[in-house]
């Protein structure tokens with residue numbers, strides 16, 4: 768079981784019902800209250816980067832047999848909000864969620880969108896151990912150079928994230944689906960309060976439209 772700010776995931780035996788039922792072990796995601804918020808589309812594969820990691824994985828898989836079997840369709844139904852959508856559709860869902868949660872004025876502010884992206888990028892850099900000085904050096908380097916093309920820079924962000932995800936052996940697709948399911952399942956009040964506390968710290972816009 769992996770804990771992360773109250774939400775967690777583990778491996779579960781899953782039944783795929785139908786004319787020829789079959790069973791597989793999937794990763795299942797839960798909110799802090801233990802409610803299912805998502806499931807991986809495919810069963811876990813026994814492929815790891817080292818023998819130790821393979822042993823750890825087999826240990827996790829064995830633990831799955833200590834819990835009740837879950838139904839794939841029921842788990843997938845919970846997370847259908849994003850799992851069956853293309854990436855272009857998912858980004859529409861995300862901005863729609865932001866508008867519903869933070870109000871249109873705040874959610875569609877280009878400054879706000881860029882600020883939230885920068886915050887998450889810095890949190891990721893911090894999580895993998897990049898020092899504050901290193902970040903400041905990069906900041907000064909970037910702002911000392913000519914301004915880039917927006918579409919090309921979005922491509923650059925995506926490609927560099929893919930390289931980092933692969934280096935960390937984390938699927939960006941899985942992380943993205945998991946996070947989207949998590950925020951869609953959570954009470955918007957939580958995010959509004961968090962947004963306003965960031966606004967109080969001077970790094971975000973307050974929730975608009977009285978929402």
Ligand SMILES: [Mg+2]
Pocket residue numbers: 887890
């Ligand atoms: Mg974050």
